[in-house]
Amino acid sequence: MNENKLIADLLLPDINTSPDYYENIYPKRVLPEGAMVTRFAPSPTGFLHLGSLFAAFIYERLAHQSGGTFYLRIEDTDKKREVQGSTSEIIRGLKTYNISFDEDASYGPHIQSQRENIYKAYVKLLLEKGLAYPCFCTPQELEALRKLQEDKKVNTGYYGAWAKHRNIALKEINQNLKEGKNYVIRLKSPGSPDKRIIFNDLIKGKIEMPENVQDIVILKTDGLPTYHFAHAVDDHLMRTTHVVRGEEWLSSTPIHLQLFDVLGFERPEYAHIPTLMKMDGTSKRKLSKRKDPELAFSYYEEQGYLPRAVIEYLLHIINSNYEDWRKENPLRPYTDFKIDINKISASGAIFDLNKLTAISKDIIALMKSSDIYELYLKWCEWYDTEMAAFLKANPNYCMQIFNIERNSEKPRKDIGKWSDVREDIFFFFDDLYYSKDGDYNFPKALSKYDIQEILSGYINVYCESDSKEMWFNKLKAFGETLGYSTSVKNFKKNPSAYKGHIGDVAMVLRIALTKKSATPDLYEMIKVLGTERLTERLGFASRLI
Template identity: 50%
Template sequence: MTNRTELADLLFPEVNVSPGQIEARYPPRALGPGACVTRFAPSPTGLMTIGGLYAAMISERMAHQSGGVFYVRIEDTDKKREVEGSAAELLESLKRFGIAVDEGPVGAGGTEAGSYGPYRQSDRAELYRVWIKRLIAEDLAYPCFCTEDDLQAIRDRQQAAGQATGYYGEWAVHRGMTVEQVRDRLNDGSPFVIRLKSPGSGDNRVRYTDLIKGDIELPENDQDIVLLKADGIPTYHFAHAIDDHLMGTTHVFRGDEWLSSVPIHLQLFELLGFRRPEYGHLATLMKMDGASKRKFSKRKDRDASAQYYRSEGYPSEAVREYFMTLINSDYEEWRLANPTEPLTAFRIRPDKMNVSGALFDMNKLIDVSKDVVARFGAEQVYRQTTEWAEAYDPELFRWLRGNERYAVDIFAIGRTPDKPRKDIAKWSDVKQTIAFFNDDWFDPAADGVPLPSAVSIGTAKRLVRSFLDTYEFADERDVWFDKVKRVAEAHGFAKETKQFKKNPESYAGHVGDVAAVIRAALTGRLQTPDLFDMMRVMGENRVRSRLEAFAG
């Protein structure tokens, strides 16, 4: 038995399985050539951010477009910062925004799907200790008994000497401890961490090709980083290497704040003898703040949280569609050429992703969302609005549930492929958009009825009275519009818009103004969906009652 093996047994006597035995539990995945295995691995320290959702979608798309696997791993090793309920919220956000997960935690009580778990790092402690013990036996790791005061004293001496701070080389005071010295410290009850014995040098450079940023060169890691904390919990650096190896991860997409950690991770994978995954570092999502761009702030910006988009009622399909425009710049061109194709038909390319901050433009999201909702059927609009309202607008929910057929008919107005209505961007728009259909919400006298600029209130009332005298609910569209034209002509309005444009001084207005007056009398608005279709949905009694009330 070598001294290093003796030391490994002294520190971890309970570990009696080998790395090979553990690896046998995680056989290579049976996937086709080129299939990617990706993951979303959040820390449960708060709400899902919009940036986290964006990264998760990229990972999901890369896996599924290649016939691979996308899984979720909860990296809950930082117990001090963990927020109760955060893991459940993260998983719920993925579900709500339609990001399909193949493996990982799927419910309360620790329920999981997949054969490569556990999918929470706190449940994988046994696995990490197996490799820690092997690294110690191979003289690639060692126990460190430094206290915070000891580490601060080292930093002070380094600064005084004008040297780089950290725990490395000659400053790593516990690198050469003997088994006897370690045993004495253990007998004293001294707490310890396990550190990597880095073979690197700050004078060397490491090179790798990033999936997004291309060729990167960084200083080699020379720090004896902590692998296992004093409480027995692994650090992120170490745990992710073990987990990505066992779970067969092939591609990792993460924020570019992790770029500086690449030398550590490349070194760990090499020392552990693992094939490393390919890394792609995503540009930070930015937002406009006045005339300048800045990063989202989790503390200051409500729209930094995925929960904000849920509460506002942005359809998950719209958020994903907008994400696609940020992921690859050629997506919008593809969408114009393929308006009815699912977004999954577009293959994203990492080398086409933004290498600098991608601007998250709320106005563009709204425009994209209007286009997406315009492609929905009326039943889908009703269903999604009702689901949203149940959580966020009880009054709207009760009305929708109590008037399902009427509501579906309202949503069906103008929902045609050739010229679809685009008055809804998010479900929180719906109540205000359709309020005039609900007699309890309709109050045109509150702010006065808007009228075309050429029409006085007196003329408007006379126009509506004349229309009522000829109105028949059963009229087809052409007959109905002929009657509107006759009303226009009888009151000095041009029955054709082109007539008015030729000789505007000869008319009081045109037939469009007459239709606008009827629209305003019925809805209190000048902008609504198609007037004829709207009147059919409202029903004869409601139409007559409102027009009578307006005409006086």
């Protein structure tokens, strides 16, 4: 028996299953030609954020639109950084945004800490081939090595002649083990500092980088693999065809390609998606967890953005032609749009909350009032319990509120997120209207007498059964009897001849009824409020002037 085999058996005596066994139980997938197998592989060290949502959505669409498989893999080999409950929150987040992963049980388990023996089988194979070795260096020794390299102005790391245990003999290994020394297992990198690798990135194109020369750790002291090694083994055995990931992982590609080659695996295709950016003044910068609340998944729940609106905005970022597609297909589901990986921008994508809000308004404008009511109530039950109580008390009245200016060719686009709705509709509820602080900001050009004249007189003019045309004609006639022009155009021609124009009359009524100057259509709003509220509020406002 050769020395490499003896070393492998000494270090991993309980691993008796060969890689061939795993190659047989995880065969190549039978899929249509061109089908992609992708994965979302988060570490349970935090919660879902916008960047990971952006990435996961791309992975899912590329797989499912091609008739392939999208699976979820939890990379939990770094137990020190694991956050309790983050895995379930990640899964909840994906479901919230309708990002569905396939069960894929035949290629599981999909939790890395449950695959320890699989990784060790491949580590043992590398040991047997002399392509890996145990390293007994302490953290202090590695730090001293780094400082020495810096003093000599050479590349830092554990490689080549600097790799102390690269050619360690069986006798020395036995002695170190007897002394109870901890060790890791490192890859014996075949890389050369004089060589470069060239690969085609599906988004960034042809990329040339230095070959990896570092003897990276592949198995840690706790018996779990490092991210790099687990990545290679899992993507191979789970038969991942396309590794699509954030561009922050681009620098690791030489290591991963080297691992695929050393292990004898077929290389997957790589595609590195751009980092989400935002404008900060006139310059671009990466979205930051510390500076930008919108990076957190929770931000969109708390603000009340529709998950669909977030997803559709991400599609605008992913492929710029989505905007035209959506205009041509306003009612089709976004899943009918096929993402083109070749059209994903190679540079940082700008994330704009204003654009997201505009898209959200477009979507909500096309919704039925009953759907708006249900979704807003669901949000209020978590984030505004007072408003939830008002909504539950009179569902029909509330649906009338949400139906204002909705049944037309150009429905009102006033709702972008649920957190804005209270300020838009509070005045429909008497308790909120009468408790609202602040004065009535009536037009300053009108005197107290003029305003009271409008408020007291209009009560006798309004008729609930009037059509919109009849209502407006009556309003103009009422204003004219008080000295207001029936058109803004005529008022501008001869302003001294009038107290104001019909818009001033409407504004006085609007402010008295709502305590706001910007509201939905006055006619429809009064119809919903009803004659009783109209009378009470106009009288209340008149008494307070």
